[in-house]
Amino acid sequence: MEEHASSSSSSSQLQPSLDDCLKLFRGERDEQRLAGLLVVTKFCNKDDHTAIRKIYDALGPQFLHRLLRTGIGKGSDVGSSDNRDAYLQLSITVLAAFCRVPQIAASEEMINKIPLILEAISREAGSPIIEDCYEYLFLVSTASEEGVQTLYKSGGLNVLASQMMILPDGSHMIELALRLVQIIVIKLPSENVYSEHPTDLSLVVCAVAKQFAVLQNALKFEALHLLSTILSNRYSAPVYDALRLVENDVWSTNLWIGILAILQNRVAPSHKLHALVLTECVISIVGERWLNGEMNLTGSQVSLPADRCILLILESSRVEIAVLLNDLAYLKYEASNASSNRENILVKQRNLGVAFSLVEKIIKLISSFGGEESTANAIISESTFTKIISGLNETIGVVLDYIRDAKEHGQMKGDDLLAAVRVIGSYLAEAPDACKDKVIELLGYILSIEGEDELSPFYSICFLLPMLCQITLETGGCKILASSGAFREVVGYLIALIDQNNFTSEDNGSIFLACDTILNLLLKEQIKFPSDDPSFIRLLVALSRWAEGMDDASIIMMASSICSLILDLTSEEALLNHPDFISGDVGNLSKLIRRSFVMCGQLTNSCSDCTQDLISDDAKAEVDLFQIITAGADFHGGPQVHVNPMWEPRHKSAPWPVGDIVHQFIPGLVIESFWPYCFLSLSFLILFFFPFLHFLFLVPLLL
Template sequence: DIASSEDMNSNIPLMLEVFSMSSSSVPSSVLEECCEFLYLVLTASEKGIMKFYEFSGIKILALRLRALQGNEDDSRMVDMCIKLLQLIISRISLDKIQKDYLFELSIIVVALARQFAILHNSLKFEALHILNSVICSIDLSQLVKTLQDSSWSDDIRVGIVAILQNRVAAAERLQVLILAESMVSIFGEDWLIVGQVSNTNDMCLLLVLEQSRVEIAVLLNDLAYLKYEAPQDTLATIEAHSLKQRNVSVAYSLVEKIIKLISNVGENGVNLFDEGTLTKLILQLNETIAVVLEYLEDAKEHGQRKGDDLLASVRIIGSYLAEAPLACNEKVRDLLGLKDAKLSLHVKEDLRLF
């Protein structure tokens, strides 16, 4: 294969040198050809990946992505850079990249967040996947300290809203929830509403809660099938069950944080929502809790009294009842079969979600 030959690998340093030049001194067509060359050679050769890394390819690519921010005329270059970046992080561990290029990684996050906000094609989802890979896989405390551009979190919120407002594949919507949960974990639940235009400051919150409700309904139904109907103890069932549990934990976490956000309404004399928004949120939460209660009722009927999924389900109901003690009161008492509504499940001492 010519692309993986030693001759091609030996040209990587030269291509990187040209690729690092400013677009004012090198025609964009030449920069595109350099990027395409790098992508083809690195795809074909593990040695090429190592040489790219050795000759500061991560730094050069990060700076190129930053230069492309807000430049919608270079869509082909953006496309190739994102694909090249995706290739790199699939071959080199993010732990290593963070250790060697923490500052450059922060540049990449800021640049990708911007592209995630403004792109209106399939590259938006590529940016989403890379952002999730980076944010979910590294030490965020160190990364956030190096981020110089405070607008990156706003850009991610804009991108999330854009996807959830449109008809996209269920898998992509789940990826959006994973990203939203990561952002809330970093910045707190206020991130769902802070920094947006006043007329739409509840849009992200409402969309995330709605999608979380949908995911919880679908995932709990899938979990029930895997537990009570699917062939047991097969590798496929075990892997599917583990994946569904991880995914539902993301949606549960978001719902819990939204419950916490709502519980703070009116504190310090600040009303975060108008009455209409609050009503929508409560209706969504009531529907979500009803679905979770049905899942627990199903577990009770099947004699299931153990499991992290049951623990997490009880916890989210408890979080809601702490704020609305009369909500679903009769269903909860019937489910638990106890006047004092004490839980009779055998659960782990660790009360974290999953």
């Protein structure tokens, strides 16, 4: 025993102490400092911040900087390759240990070494020092704002993107790389990062997607959060474009498998929400078909049935919608202090928007089957299709209940309400009879809902237009709009669209949907409207001005046909007494109806080249609309015009019919029978071939 104690005591006396190392660090020669470093790395604890601080102060930053540069091959005394590798490994190991002290990591000396560390990562791929390099970068970047800015400006994101795919799955290095990217995208201005490095971020998404699919530990959730952060950013459009250019779809397959693993297991609600956010982003990039299809994970036996994804996402979205709507109703209508819950309400509204968007994408996928059950069954099974429809019906019912609750509390404004109207409109456009009783009960209120930034209802009407257009094909649907007064909202929406005067292709689609809806209403004889309804008079003025200067035959014919039906409905007194109707509007209406006659192809075989531009194939296709116009002109017992039954107009004597409008344009012309049509055509022929006779028509106007 005495011999063993004596041996132990002598060994402890031989082991160097920290003070001995500090003396070496203060030596005059680099060889002494190098020997001290080799010794201290063997016994100094990396978590002993006090000891590390003493070593750093004794050694000084200049020696480590020279050692690092020599290891990379940039020093004045480069030496042999073996020495350089040893110097590089020693310097990076010591630097990473020093940076465990936050004050050292935030120092200017450490921040300035970031470019050298990035260079070492690029040169030494697969080297044992790479892990220490990533640890150094992570510690310096988290210690100060200057650290992450220097990392970004030194090309850190590019280096990380190029290296992440080759790092071992689930390793500490890939974990540090994930966190470094997370720091960059969160702490730095997104508009700069996403616009300057879309390709690098797309490579990061591909690499992280692989980890998200294969890992089954806590790092899987970190990968999930990073992916949802990158792809859900408002500036992520360039990244979407870069991902669409990726040669293979392995990344989207990996995301498919990772998302399903999250949704079908018991995980925290926040993780499921991130999975839904990520799902919405992926569908926005690759399309709705991603929801359905059998996926196999490369290099494994994992295989999931084709229907699993769409059912899981629909069910998860439905649950999220039900929970969020219930929470929002409580916070807005029952909580003691709703104003203090404002931030909580905004967060829940954003989450609700994600769930609504996913439901809309599933509706779009189902509608892409074209309503053919056989086509749908060829892609998804009949039982799955039935489950989807049943789930959608139930969810739309829940959303309508939320709308009813808002109505009962007098709420007319809110982005959550507007989002609810949008998802309702998306589904009812495909299934107009769904939840029919609730829709009829709430239709007038729904059309009056406004978004937070809207001054009057607009988008709520836009979202419901496809459904309104479909239900007004039947008399029952028209009665619903007429009895609820909802038709006035549609008329107001159409006028607002026309008044914008800067139409996009999407606006044109909405304009024609609104026109079709109003046309369906006006053509139903069973529906009675007041003859002095101001909304129709305002529409008359708007349509005549809209068509002015337009050469599109479909616009002119549609506007003219609706004007014809409104004139058939409106009294002369109401028209002339309306403040929005001025004398110039009579001329606009006259020109509109005249052009509609011309565009019908009356002069196809007899007009010169100059008038051929006015005749188009589209105009020839508008026969039904032309019959509505000519039927409106026939008001004094002339011959009845045959019209397709679905466009059958009312034939009755009206105080201000189309005939009088044409009479205003060409005084002395009375349309009472078949002959006036011949006279009208002959008049235009004379004008085209004998323009010097135009005075015959201008003199009455001047008088």
